[in-house]
Amino acid sequence: MRRIEYGYELCAGRPFRGQAQAELRAFLAEAELTYDPGIGYSVVIRDEAGRIAAAASLDRDTVKCAAVRPDLQGSGLMAQLITCLRQEAVSRGIRSLFLYTKPRNRRQFAELGFYEVAGTEEVLLMEDRRGGFAAWAAGIQDIRACGTVGCLAANCNPMTLGHRHLIEQAAARCDTLYLLVVSEDRSAVPAAHRRRIVEQAAGDLANVIVAETGRYLISSASFPDYFLKERAEAVWCGLDIAVFCRLARILGISRRFVGTEPLCPVTAAYNRAMAAALPQAGVELVELARLEQNGVPISATAVRKLIADGRWQEIKSLVPEAAYDYFSEEENRRLFLQRYQALTVSDQIVAQETGGR
Amino acid sequence: MELKKTAVAGTMESSDIMVTVEPRESGGIVLELTSSVMKQYGRRIERVIRETAAELGVEHALICAVDKGALDCTVRARVSAAIFRAAERENITWEVGK
Numbered sequence: 001m002r003r004i005e006y007g008y009e010l011c012a013g014r015p016f017r018g019q020a021q022a023e024l025r026a027f028l029a030e031a032e033l034t035y036d037p038g039i040g041y042s043v044v045i046r047d048e049a050g051r052i053a054a055a056a057s058l059d060r061d062t063v064k065c066a067a068v069r070p071d072l073q074g075s076g077l078m079a080q081l082i083t084c085l086r087q088e089a090v091s092r093g094i095r096s097l098f099l100y101t102k103p104r105n106r107r108q109f110a111e112l113g114f115y116e117v118a119g120t121e122e123v124l125l126m127e128d129r130r131g132g133f134a135a136w137a138a139g140i141q142d143i144r145a146c147g148t149v150g151c152l153a154a155n156c157n158p159m160t161l162g163h164r165h166l167i168e169q170a171a172a173r174c175d176t177l178y179l180l181v182v183s184e185d186r187s188a189v190p191a192a193h194r195r196r197i198v199e200q201a202a203g204d205l206a207n208v209i210v211a212e213t214g215r216y217l218i219s220s221a222s223f224p225d226y227f228l229k230e231r232a233e234a235v236w237c238g239l240d241i242a243v244f245c246r247l248a249r250i251l252g253i254s255r256r257f258v259g260t261e262p263l264c265p266v267t268a269a270y271n272r273a274m275a276a277a278l279p280q281a282g283v284e285l286v287e288l289a290r291l292e293q294n295g296v297p298i299s300a301t302a303v304r305k306l307i308a309d310g311r312w313q314e315i316k317s318l319v320p321e322a323a324y325d326y327f328s329e330e331e332n333r334r335l336f337l338q339r340y341q342a343l344t345v346s347d348q349i350v351a352q353e354t355g356g357r
Numbered sequence: 358m359e360l361k362k363t364a365v366a367g368t369m370e371s372s373d374i375m376v377t378v379e380p381r382e383s384g385g386i387v388l389e390l391t392s393s394v395m396k397q398y399g400r401r402i403e404r405v406i407r408e409t410a411a412e413l414g415v416e417h418a419l420i421c422a423v424d425k426g427a428l429d430c431t432v433r434a435r436v437s438a439a440i441f442r443a444a445e446r447e448n449i450t451w452e453v454g455k
Contacts, residue, residue, distance in 0.1 A: 079369035079425070086365055086375065095363045095379055112369055113391045113423035128377075128421065130389040 007048040012084065015039045015057070027052040031067035038220070039064065043084045045077050056081040058088060062221050063099040082112050086128075098221040099126045117216065118242040122235050125221065125243065133216060137250040140178065140211040147175025150255040150286075151248070153218055154179070155300070157187040158323045159197045162259070162298035165291035170257035171205050173286060178251060183212040184219050188304055188340040193326065200322035216243050223270075237273035245281040257286050262297060293318065307333065308340050358414045364442035367427075367435035374427035376406075376439040381417040386410050392424035405429050409436040418443075 016024055024044060025035045038059040045054045054077035056066035063085055068077050089097055099114050103124045106116065114126035117133050127133065152170045156163050171177045181198050185191040191212075199210050215221055223240040247253070256278055261268040271287065278285045290297035303315050312327050319327075326332050360380035367375040381387070386407060392399055402424055409432070410418065420436070427435070441449050 076370060083368045083370070083375060086377070090363055090365045090377070093362075111391065111393065113375070113389075113421060129419075131387075 008053065009046045010043060010080065010084070011046070012041065012043045012088075015042050016044075023052060024055055027055055027069075028065050028067060033065050033067055036064050041085070041088050043081050043088075045080065047072075053077060054081055056085055058085050058097075060220060061089065061094045061097055061215070063097055066099070066101060078108065079112055096132065097128045098215070099128075100124070101126065118239065118246050120235065120238040120242055123239050125239055133246065134250075136214045136216055137247055139214075140180075140209075140247075141251055142176075142178075142209045142211075145176040145178075145209065145252065148254060149176045149178065149252045150174030150257055151178045151180065151244075151251075151253045152257040153182065153213060155182040155187060155218075156189075156194050156198050157182075157300050158189045158194060158303060158319065158326070159201055160298045160300050160303055160319050160323070161293075162291045162318075163198075163300075164201060164320050165298075166257065166259050166288055167202050167205065167208060169288045170286070171208050173257070174255055175207060177205075177208045177257075178253065179208050179210050180213045180217065181210065182218050183214050186220070186343070188336055188343055190335070190339070193332070197320075197322045197326055201320035217247065234269075234273060237270050238277065240270070241274055241277045245278070245283065248281060248283050253283060255284050255286055257288055259290050260287050262290070263299060263301070304340060307336055358440065358444045358446070360415065360418055360440070360443040361445050362443055364439050366438035366442060367431075369423050369425055371425050372427055372431070374402075374422055374424040374432050374435050376435045377421040378415075378436075378439040378443040379419040379421075380443060381419055383417055385417060386415065387419045389419070389421045390424065391422070392426075394424070394426050401429075402427075402432055405432045406436050409433050410440065413437065413440050415440055 013020055015021070021035070024042060028035055036057070036059055039057040040059060042055060042057040044052050047053045053072050054068040056078070057064050063082070066078065066081065086097065099109060101109055101124050103119055103121065106124055109126055113128050115128070115130050117125040117127050119125060150170055150173065152167060154163055154166070167179060179198065179202065181195045183191050187194065195210065195212060202208050202210065213219060218240060223236050244256070256274065258271050258274065261271055275285050292298070298318050303318050306312060306314050307327060312333060315327065316324050327336070360378065363377065363379045365375065365377045367373050369375045388403060388406060390399065390403055390406070392402055402422070406420060406422060410420065
């Protein structure tokens with residue numbers, strides 16, 4: 001804790017709990033913001049009377065829930081909070097920050113070194129690297145791309161024959177297909193392993209370019225709800241789609257492929273939102289039927305369950321050879337089980353924390 | 358000087374500058390400057406930052422600076438401190454500022 005000017009006091013929580021968190025929640029509610037359960041670090045500035053004057057929080061690499069009391073806006077409090085968050089981020093080994101805010105705050109945060117990534121009418125995603133997004137897009141762009149360019153994004157956790165079918169169908173409907181594997185490492189199969197299996201199992205399709213969604217697409221920055229599974233607020237679907245539209249312009253993508261989604265409510269909501277928004281950006285949304293086996297769509301969830309239940313041999317008819325070979329290694333199965341259990345526990349905690357809102 | 362990690366120095370308070378230095382393998386010094394006095398002093402601040410990095414022998418780095426009207430001596434001090442921290446240099450021989 002350290003004192004700052006005019007008897008104001010700055011204090012940090014990693015994160016705040018109990019009464020301090022309750023006060024922060026109440027302060028945010030007045031600013032029409034909701035405390036995010038993913039927050040790991042918060043800083044607040046209190047006035048002489050001990051009331052919260054300003055607050056900002058960090059969820060991994062993303063600044064969230066940043067607000068200054070209306071009567072104190074323009075007095076430089078946010079600059080102090082962002083300074084603290086930057087220092088904390090660097091000490092945690094985080095190189096660059098994202099930030100969510102309302103579009104009306106664009107200028108204020110631009111003055112604090114944040115640049116717009118993408119936005120909707122309700123929410124704006126900014127980053128503290130001017131060339132961040134462009135560098136990411138340039139890393140995906142492949143000189144072989146030509147003709148009608150399509151895009152398919154998937155987590156492939158792990159890759160199934162259903163994914164293989166979707167990729168084949170999509171690749172047959174365009175000249176070049178960017179296959180973006182979700183990079184966010186919050187799934188039972190580690191991101192690098194998911195990507196390697198996809199590269200092996202789709203390597204025979206000459207017009208498919210395998211890349212990653214990076215920190216920008218279907219990431220905890222652009223689409224936090226994707227990783228909570230329970231809910232998918234339209235605002236986040238919209239933001240992720242806005243980021244995709246910016247990428248589509250750079251890469252010349254005119255078709256986005258998705259599988260029909262009968263099971264997962266988050267993905268279903270995301271698909272509906274894309275169907276409404278993409279045509280306005282000149283991108284056609286193509287829904288492809290899922291591959292079924294014995295009358296049910298092949299699902300990665302079912303495959304994960306089989307592996308978790310120790311019945312990994314049974315996935316043979318559901319996954320490509322590369323994935324089966326991967327799980328034939330005992331070491332990979334052990335890693336999977338550890339992560340699967342850890343995720344199940346943390347999902348329950350998140351579900352409890354979000355359930356009360 | 359070899360940079361080992363990302364480091365920051367300074368604040369975003371009035372008359373100060375916050376400098377983040379990130380190691381790079383190649384590409385020279387890439388500078389991203391935001392300044393409240395960009396129109397008046399942007400070029401000069403950029404020159405001071407580049408000179409300071411060059412004097413300390415930094416060849417490749419991403420330097421992000423958010424300036425709130427810092428004087429040259431402040432810019433120099435903040436850039437030097439961020440670079441020393443990024444290089445994990447502990448015994449620093451501070452020289453008389455120019």
